[in-house]
Amino acid sequence: MTFGTFDVFHYGHLRVLERAAELGDRLLVGISSDELNASKKQRAPIYPLQERMAIVAGLKVVDGVFVEHSLDLKRDYLREHHADVLVMGDDWEGRFDEFNDTCEVVYLPRTPAISTTELIERISWGSS
Template sequence: MSNGKRILATGVFDLFHVGHLRYLQYARQQGGHLTVAVTPDALCLARKGKQPIIHESQRLEMIQGLGWVDGVRYLPTSLELTQEAADWIGAWHIDQVVVGGDWEGSARWQRLGLALAERGIGVCFAQHTQGISSTEIVARIRQTAPAVLAP
């Protein structure tokens, strides 16, 4: 679907994997202009209590390298800060936010969805890719590291 909608997708995108790719491909299909907001390291640390493995500048560069992403920025605030998030999303002139399917029904997106709807901004959820996540990749590496790193 190539319409004039301005779409926003957000994420950490640490250890970029096929789930990230499918999410961004789905977001791209929703409109004519795709902006991706990459969560900066400090915000990850504050929100999740851990630093991403890949530095924010490299994660941003990887997303920029996807030829079908029109703009990449750092996420200015946590999406938990409902009014602040709705304000900057509106200021970016976004028509629709695409969210990973694992967030559907969450309290965060119930609150933020209502705040965005008041501004005429839609929210839709991409299908979650089962069996893959950065957290699962890290766990798998930790589990297999001795065998993988053995001489």
């Protein structure tokens, strides 16, 4: 299982999902609700929740998606979906170690030189 906003879907998102899928028999992805995204990033997502869910669900490495309504419910999501492994990007290193009592926690290196925030900034400024 992994979690994310997956707004302005890019190659880095694809790579983390592909690598996460290699760690188990199936991959479930919790996608931040529009409200959760606005509260944690202080901005609304570019694409609404249903579109982000459709994009991620359409990937062959993803077996299912669900809405993440609260960061405080991660343990509940892991238990509800019987997750054996929680996969997060290494920018979150150590922040989810508390769940080691519920499942294995793995932090994957981010794909270099790409981030949603940087893409949005480049698009809004019209630069390359």
